Amino acid sequence: MLKVVKPIEHQEQESRKPRRKGRWKLWLTLIVLLSAVLSVVFFRSSLSRIQEIEVEGNVYADRSAVIEAAGLRIGGQFFESSATSIEQRIVSNLNAIEHATVEKRFPGKILLTVDEYDPVAYELLRDGSIQALLGSGAEIPLGDQGLPAEKPMLTEWEGKEEEKAKLCRVLASVPDGQLSDLSEIMPAATESFPDKIRIFTRSRFEVETTVSLLKDKLEILGGITETQNPGFINMMDGSYLVPFVESEAESEVTP
Incomplete structure (x- = not known):
């Protein structure tokens, strides 16, 4: 049986629908406005600001230098940069840093943990001061760190x-055991070999080679210095040893 809707009843039903839709739109608008107001209030409050910055793992890089490289400051926006972007800034701006880890602890605390390159050599400057050279080629003036x-x-x-930076990168790729006998390294560039170097060892050998050959030649050098008398070792394309001539005083045998 068909239901006959009276015109008045039909009009009442139609009038209710727009009211409900209008009501939802009003609530949605209020929610959006309230969220915007709360966001503005939050980002202007101290809860959204950096209140504390800690740095761990730094020995050669100064704490303030790490914070500056990270692009952070007390009072800055806590959510302005992601942890990944801060890590990338530290590594790209400080060549003493090999890796960096950033941990954000709400509210307002940021922990920067850095992993520095290891020292591979130290350098005596003309003024008598000494600086450490890291595996990246970074130069670090020595204070209380020691040699x-x-x-x-x-x-x-x-x-x-x-x-020098190229040499440091090569030294960083060499095991520590192969470096322990090296006492001094000097540049000895020639037109034919622009990266030629001269090495003096603690076992009293003098060695000539190039920076590009150094890693491979050091594997051979240990066997020579352990089995031969001190002398001059040429380790260019080939390798040969010329023993030092002993003086008469050194060759005399005391009765």
């Missing part, structure tokens, strides 16, 4: 920054 143990001393490298 890197059993690392070679670089001399006469001032003004040769690019070649």
Whole structure:
């Protein structure tokens, strides 16, 4: 049986629908406005600001330098940069840092943990001061850190920054055991070999080679210094040893 809707009843039903839709739109608008107001209030409050910055793991890089490289400051926006972007800024702005980890602890605390390159040598400068050279080529003036143990001393490298950085990267790839006998490394560039170097060992050998050959030649050098008398070792394309001539005083046998 068909239901006959009276015109008045039909009009009442139609009038209710727009009211409900209008009511939902009003609530949605109020919610959006309230969220916007709360967001503005929050980002202007101290809860959204950086209140504390901690740095861990730094030995050679200064704490303030790490914070500056990260692009952070007390009072800055806590949510302005992601942890990943802060990590990338630290590594790209400080060549002493190999890795960086950033941890955000709400409200307002940021922890920066850095992993520095290891020292591979130290350098004696013309003014008598000494600086540590890290595996990245970074130069760190030595204060209270002390000298890197059993690392070679670089001399006469001032003004040769690019070649020195290349040497440091090679030294960083060499096991510590192969570096312990190296006492001094000097540049000895020639027209034919622009990266030629001269090495003096603690076992009293003098060695000539190149930076590009150094890693492979050091594997051979240990066997020579342990089995032969001190002398001059040429380790360019090939390798040969010329023993030092002993003086009469050294060769005399005391009765």
